Amino acid sequence: MAVERTLSIIKPDAVGKNAIGGIYSRFESVGLRIVAARMKHLTQKEAEGFYAVHSERPFFKDLVSFMISGPVMVSVLEGENAVAVHRDIMGATNPKQAAPGTIRADFAESIDENAVHGSDSLENAKNEISYFFRVTELCPRTR
Numbered sequence: 441m442a443v444e445r446t447l448s449i450i451k452p453d454a455v456g457k458n459a460i461g462g463i464y465s466r467f468e469s470v471g472l473r474i475v476a477a478r479m480k481h482l483t484q485k486e487a488e489g490f491y492a493v494h495s496e497r498p499f500f501k502d503l504v505s506f507m508i509s510g511p512v513m514v515s516v517l518e519g520e521n522a523v524a525v526h527r528d529i530m531g532a533t534n535p536k537q538a539a540p541g542t543i544r545a546d547f548a549e550s551i552d553e554n555a556v557h558g559s560d561s562l563e564n565a566k567n568e569i570s571y572f573f574r575v576t577e578l579c580p581r582t583r
């Protein structure tokens with residue numbers, strides 16, 4: 441299996457619940473390494489740009505308002521099969537359908553405020569990482 445990188449966002453609801461450490465523990469417990477991280481309060485333009493693929497969806501406006509309602513923690517996670525491993529531990533988009541023990545089952549209340557984002561393909565991961573980080577800001581582990 442290849443070593444991959446994926447983009448994680450801990451969304452404003454989870455940051456507001458003081459759950460950054462709890463969610464980072466979930467990443468580390470499955471072997472995902474945090475190789476870049478930044479806390480950020482997204483601007484409306486940044487949130488709209490990040491979710492541009494959903495711009496025609498009925499929930500787009502609410503999604504953008506939610507994403508700018510408080511700071512987020514944006515991170516790059518690295519590990520074997522990182523994109524799929526991260527998606528698995530996040531759980532389903534709707535927390536009510538998320539498997540027990542997943543991040544969304546344990547930290548999220550609703551589909552509108554679902555605690556975390558994770559890239560859904562390697563190609564999207566590359567684009568999403570470069571949306572937030574320069575190559576020189578990534579810190580591969582040396583030990």
Ligand code: DGI
Binds near residue numbers: 494560
């Ligand atoms: O990759 P995901 O975050 O699991 O899901 P996605 O890329 O399909 O959608 C991005 C976000 O948009 C998702 O985390 C929550 C919101 N969303 C997606 N589908 C719906 C939705 N929000 C509402 N209210 N209703 C939806 O059907």
